[in-house]
Amino acid sequence: MENPAQWRVLVVDDEIDNLGLFQLVLNHHNAGYKCVQSGTEALLILDTYPANIMLIDIQMPEMTGYQLLSMIRSKPTFAKSVMIAVTAYAMQEDERRVLEVGFDGYIPKPINVMEFVNDIKKILKKRGLI
Numbered sequence: 001m002e003n004p005a006q007w008r009v010l011v012v013d014d015e016i017d018n019l020g021l022f023q024l025v026l027n028h029h030n031a032g033y034k035c036v037q038s039g040t041e042a043l044l045i046l047d048t049y050p051a052n053i054m055l056i057d058i059q060m061p062e063m064t065g066y067q068l069l070s071m072i073r074s075k076p077t078f079a080k081s082v083m084i085a086v087t088a089y090a091m092q093e094d095e096r097r098v099l100e101v102g103f104d105g106y107i108p109k110p111i112n113v114m115e116f117v118n119d120i121k122k123i124l125k126k127r128g129l130i
Contacts, residue, residue: 002130004120007026007032007052007053009032010054012036012041013056014057022035022111025117038060039062039063040063046078051078054082055107056103057087069102083104084104084106084107085098086107088108094106104123104126
């Protein structure tokens with residue numbers, strides 16, 4: 001999965017500006033992607049869009065990224081999907097917490113558009129997928 005063209009990314013973020021930025025970067029690298037603004041939408045779209053990478057905001061109104069992670073991880077179909085927290089919580093303790101609860105990686109906001117794809121690749125490498 002080193003080539004972003006092999007990626008099927010689901011981006012879950014309640015901020016439309018963030019979604020636009022993710023779309024811009026993923027599109028530039030020819031990655032497949034879908035963007036949604038809530039955990040509820042994410043759960044619905046996963047029935048028809050088999051994402052292999054999920055970028056999930058932690059702080060969302062109706063369902064937190066932690067709750068969404070738990071619901072997705074309970075589905076056997078997505079057991080091997082790479083789940084990455086993308087969050088404005090940028091303290092060292094926050095990174096430790098997202099990894100402890102089961103996220104595969106952590107990317108702080110605001111994202112560095114020049115390094116974003118490389119950040120995802122580093123997480124994929126840690127998972128042994130590259």
